[in-house]
Amino acid sequence: MGRKDILLCAAFAVALPAGQLMFKWAAAYDATLTGPLPLRVVRNLPLMGAFGWYGLTALVWFYILTRVPLSQAYPFSIFGSALVPIAAWLIFREPMNWQMAAGFALMFAGLVVITRAQA
Template sequence: MWLALIGAIGMEVLATLSLRASDGFRRRAWIAPVAAGYLVSFYLLWVSLSLGMPVGVAYGIWTACGVALVAVAARVLFRDPLTWRMMAGIALIIAGVLTIEVGGLSH
């Protein structure tokens, strides 16, 4: 279940970075990695859910990790901005997801 979620996160990050590299699909070679990446990502997210992971936890972790990893990778690969405020926002997203997960464990 966790390996499927990690795979879903990785594929979503690759698909999103490919989307950025496609320059609005003007670079057609990136269309296949975008489509395949998102399809595989959703499939792996479905696998994770079908194995019993709660949807709130899975989706929260998937999105939070995706946001953080894409922001950092886009900074490195495309020189996109990554300010201290953006990093603080990422930290707040991660804190929110952890709060939801810990709250879910108490039941």
Template sequence: MNLSNVFICIGCAFAVASGQVLMKVASLSWNEMGGLFNIRTLSWLVTAFAVYGLSSLVWIYVLRHIPLSQAYPFLSITFLLVPIASAVFFSEKFDWVNVASAVLIVAGVSLNSFVRQNIS
């Protein structure tokens, strides 16, 4: 996998994570506004779906050019990005379990990329 494809995969992971965070913002707005059919809540929800939908289209592009077995590990980065974003934006807990999980995820993605690159 070439470097531009790696960046596209990472960008897709960031877009998926952003969509998840925006869905959380929409849910908080829904609670605060007391209903789904509020312009603020619907705006957040439409934005979340747009970002998530765009990331799905990029993912389809990725799968046209990269084997799924090589591309999929990059989506695991979302399991790192979403907890960090939830701690930063929503003051949710980020403890040693999150850190250990993040280290394992980054190590796994790095190992997968390194081995695939050196085998090919």
């Protein structure tokens, strides 16, 4: 995997938690709306933004997979998922404990091992 591919995969890994944060903001905004769920969904602009973001990230993922084998790209997706609890802790002040931090460190170490093995 070349440097450009690693950068693309890393950008995708950061885009995933950004989308999750957008969904969290949309959920908080939903609490300010009234009416039945279908009406709230249509009026929830942060939710529409989150859907759009996920559509864009799906296109980026598709592009990555045209260049990189899934077995090499997927660890970045896992790393992106690991960033979600950290972002939730930093932005929404959600609880974080040492087990979560240790798990994140292990996932990051695994990503480093995999990317170095592919170089």
